[in-house]
Amino acid sequence: MRKFWQRGKFHLSALMMLVPLPFLPDYFSPKPIFVPPEIRRDVAAGPFPVTLVTYDQAPRRMPTGERMKEYHVHLRPTDIDRVRGVFLRVGKPRSLRAAGALAFGNPYEREADVTVPDELAGTEELWVTVEDWSGGVHQASLPLADIFGGKR
Amino acid sequence: MSVGKSRTRLWFLWHSWLAMPIWAFLFFVCLTGTIAVVSTEIMWLVNPAMRASGAGEPLPPSALIAAAEAAAPGGRVSSLSWGGSHMAVGARMAMPDGTSTTAWVNPVSGTVQGMSTGNSFRNFFRALHGWLMTFPVGWYAVTLLAIPLVGSLITGLVVYKRFWKSFYQPRIRWSQAPRVMWGDLHRVAGTWSIWFIAVIAVTSLWFLIYMMLFHLGMGLGGGKLPVLIARDQIPVAATAPKVDADAVVRAATAALPDMRLRYLWLPGTAYDPATVSGSSGQVPLLPDYVRVNPFTAEVIVIEGGMDAASGIELTRTIMRALHTGDFGGLPVKLIWFAFGLLMTTLVFSGMLIWMKRTARATVEAVRGVRRGGAGMAEGSSNA
Incomplete structure (x- = not known):
């Protein structure tokens, strides 16, 4: 036993190869396997029904210091080509130029990284701004607490 | 014994001990990195859908996009990538279920030759080599290896007297005892890959520093x-x-x-x-x-x-290209692959030599110090 340890201790770093193992199943599945529970909320911005989805998780702290919460935005497939952009913002936007985080990526499931203030009073609202291709702007809002997640 | 010689002995012990406790991990990272260099080429060999002959007039992008979208209901092409005349064009598509799929389209005939979903072999080896599939912990574990790598290079150059002789008089005694053979191989391979080890060590160090500054909130910016x-x-x-x-x-x-x-x-x-x-x-x-x-x-x-x-962005691009060897097409990649294998062999042969020799030398050196440094043990030269 002692001899085994004497010779074997210098090969212990081979154990580092075990590190990736627990992450393999998740990596090879097309959709994440171990996901936190989701929160879904439906709102209607004018003629466009929008489903917002987020993980039941506290916002992430970015290296830049701000808190960021990720939302997924689902439109009806028939609306995808009618919608120019979907913006999310905590608090009512003062203008279209400051409508908030623009959702990007897969048009069937766009994602938006929304900046969240450090201090929350609990009365904040999440505003959804939908701009369509004919220039029309449609807005909706819901209480941020309804779709925030994590322990508060 | 002269002071110079005992100092050489110390350098030599440093050279031996720097990599030994982590040799298996370093070996793994070197090997996966070597494979990652040619991962696209391996995919090309394994997957016939990615191949194309390259003969004929290439189709315009719109035809490739139309072909890909016709082959996947609801799919929407977000990007096209051309890999050279021997490769099919990869059309990356956003799918209605929120995932993404790559269609391999023949650039001349427009036939969709196959589909790949999810993560590719290439991305898998990048993740395995670069961050052990867990970011950022794995990233730091891997990039920290740059420090023993730099150390091994420097101490190796100090202890191997007249190493440049290996350039014009490489000597590997294949028929001698394995210890002699591995020792020769270690020195010749080490000398010939000085430039490569330096490139890999410096670029890895850059990856370490870059991420550290980013996580400390002192990102270099430049974007x-x-x-x-x-x-x-x-x-x-x-x-x-x-x-x-x-x-x-x-x-x-x-x-x-x-x-x-x-x-x-x-x-x-x-x-x-x-x-x-x-x-x-x-x-x-x-x-x-x-x-x-x-x-x-x-x-x-x-x-x-x-x-x-900007300077930072320039550095970032150059460091990445130098690390991966992805800047001059297949010839450069093959050079990087060959020297990656050589470097992997260096780690392995270093371990073998250590097991056969340095363990004993260290015991003797420590004994020598205990005796008041009077008699550093003789009998295990570093030649």
């Missing part, structure tokens, strides 16, 4: 502001206007006629430009990015190359 299309420049229509991919690529190649086309990224949102990317020959390490207005097919700006990039 340019994204190019966006002003709202009043976007056409008003009932539904989204279709991007004319052919006109976009035509405009980009007209702006940079000698560019070897690598990527076309269609706009990610209605306010984003389309991006055409490729290398333009003069500066092979630095790809050019041509941002094109998708509605008018006018070139907005050409980014990349020598003059457009």
Whole structure:
């Protein structure tokens, strides 16, 4: 036993190869396997029904210091080509130029990284701004607490 | 014994001990990195759908996009990538279930030869090699290896007297005892890959420092502001206007006629430009990015190359290219692959030599110090 340890201790770093193992199943599945529970909320911005989805998780702290919460935005497939952009913002936007985080990526499931203030009073609202291709702007809002997640 | 000789002995012990406790991990990282260099080529060998003959007139991008979208119900092409005349064009598509799929389209016939979903073999080996599939812990575990790597290189050069002789008089005694053979191999391989170890060590160190500064909130920045299309420049229509991919690529190649086309990224949102990317020959390490207005097919700006990039961005691109060997096509990749194998062998042979020799030498050296440094043990030279 002692001899085994004497010779074997210098090969212990081979154990580092075990590190990736627990992450393999998740990596090879097309959709994440171990996901936190989701929160879904439906709102209607004018003629466009929008489903917002987020993980039941506290916002992430970015290296830049701000808190960021990720939302997924689902439109009806028939609306995808009618919608120019979907913006999310905590608090009512003062203008279209400051409508908030623009959702990007897969048009069937766009994602938006929304900046969240450090201090929350609990009365904040999440505003959804939908701009369509004919220039029309449609807005909706819901209480941020309804779709925030994590322990508060 | 002279002071000089005992100092050499100390350098030698440093050289032995730097990598030994972590040799198996270092071996793993070197081996996966070596495979990662040629991962695209391995995919090409394994997957017939990725191959193309290259003979004939290539189809315009719009035909490739149409073919890919016809093969996947609901799929929407977000980017095209050209890998050279021997490769099918990869059309990356956003799928209705939120995932992404790559269709391999023959550039001449327009046939969809196959589909790949999810993560590719290439991305898998990148993740395995670069961050052990867990970020950022794995990233730090891997990049910290740069420190013993630099140490091994420097101490190796000090203890191996007249190492340059290995360049013109390489000597490997294959028929001798294994310890002698491995020792010769270690020295010759080490000498010949000095430049490569230095390149890998310095670039890895850069990856370590870069990420550390980022996580400490002292990011180096250097990223340019994204190019966006002003709202009043976007056409008003009932539904989204279709991007004319052919006109976009035509405009980009007209702006940079000698560019070897690598990527076309269609706009990610209605306010984003389309991006055409490729290398333009003069500066092979630095790809050019041509941002094109998708509605008018006018070139907005050409980014990349020598003059457009900031110092930090230039460093980042060069470091990455040097680390991966992905800047001069297949020949450079094969050189990187060969020296990667050599470096992997260095780790392994170093371990073998250590097991056969240095363990005893260390015991003797420690005994010598205990005796008051009077008699450093003789009998295990580093030749």
